[in-house]
Amino acid sequence: MTPENIDLAFSLLPLQLCNTIYMVCVSAFFAVLIGLPIGIVLTIASKGHIKENLKLYKMLETLVNIGRSFPFAILMVALIPVTRWIVGTSLGTTASIVPLTIAAAPFIARLVETSLKEVDRNILEAALVMGSRTRHIIAKVLLPESLPSIVQGITLTVVNLIGYSAMAGLVGGGGLGQVAIQYGYNRFNTFIMTVTVILLIVLVQVVQWIGNGIAHRIIKKRGKIG
């Protein structure tokens, strides 16, 4: 732990931590924007649900499965042309957002589907008898009823995205991952490596803690815990 190292850490880490947070937050936002509607459609189009449409279900499910079967490292490289087309470059933090979003969206879709399917069919039946339309059932029944579970799912996705974003650092994606590679690995700087790892651990803990806190508060408000 030399003074140079500490200086280096201070000049690198705050900025790259911000970059990581930026990548993760923006990609999580877009992933939810894409994944949530897909998850909803996957739910209501499934067998025996309110808008059963097995063709649509099969199609979306295949799409989601394809998305989820790519290892992130490969997806990132494979998507370089797409990233260039959208962002204009395939390097840097903003460019990493594209593969991160595309990796997380199918994941969110699956988690949302699982959460929404937990809503008791009898409650849907009650809503149907009262004359609910599909949009009522989605907005007033399915999403509110499964909100704690969806929050947990998004938390899980954000944690995964932190891991993926570090991988993005491998190919010039910026963020803490890049610091770990450039300084910790390529230049054998154990100090920088250690601090980076600790920062990542803390970041994951904080995200998990916030997510659990929100889910717990919702459940508690609804009177399900003591």
Add this chain to the structure above:
Amino acid sequence: MILEVEAVSKKYVHAGKTAHALKDVSLCIEKGDVYGIIGLSGAGKSTLIRCLAKLVTPSSGRILFHGNDIAHMDKTTLRTFRKNIGMIFQHFNLLSSRTVAGNIAYPLEIAGVPREEQNRRIDELLGLVGLQEKKEAYPAQLSGGEKQRVGIARALANNPEVLLCDEATSALDPKTTREILDLLNNINKNLHVTIVLITHEMEVIKRICNKVAVIDKGTIVEEGLVSDVFWDPKHPITKHFLQSSSHDLPEEFFKVISGQRKLLRLRFKGKAAGEPIISQIVKTFHVDANILLGWIDKLKTLIIGTLIIELTGESENIRNALHFLDQNAVHYEVLEK
């Protein structure tokens, strides 16, 4: 005629096998009725009430609401139908994400009722079901009876003509069951809401229904006024329901039946209960009558008394006594087993 079920059948095909949940069921439900449909589990009652709620489509036959086939309704008629049919459930099916007030608001929201009108209506309904102080509670904080009251308030929010009750008291304890049944009775009497309920408990039928249909293996085996069906049940299933709702005589009493010892079930209604039939046969025919069991069934419109007695004496005398009962049109049955 508010609801008519015309020759409704429902088939389910599962793994190549066809199961008939309903076979050629016909019913007429008139305005003001409290119509009970009783059956064992798997008898098809649940499918039947789901057909009435348009949650299940019959394989054949029609269901008419004010003469309109509910299977072929345009958007406006369907909306009127939905608004006029309320439903409550065995497991209440409340939204856990909403408070009591929020649950009652749901049908009003989706019907596009303005906010202030919603609030006024919510308070009115909470008063009706007696839950004013639980307005801001969540379902998880309520007891079963309270949850069902919320269910009832929610079902009545849009002033329906018909309330469908799907085993509404089956998950409740006896005291709460009585309270909920009394509430339903009041709703029928004071708000003139027609009630259709399904149940497996004769107590429910006895307490609030004026008409009953007994369903077994997908068909209606007996139907009519509760007072008639109670007085003179015909189908074995009906008798089974009546027996299980009353009192059982210990087995030992059936072992000693002979020509000189018979078990009789006597039934009385209205004025007949006033005549001293038993002391008459004892005096006239030199037989002994030992009263084993006696009880009174209070139906919605009629009180029926039942006595189980043991007659002992000379075979000849007992035959004469029975003959006397026949002549006096006493409703009795000689019990055997």
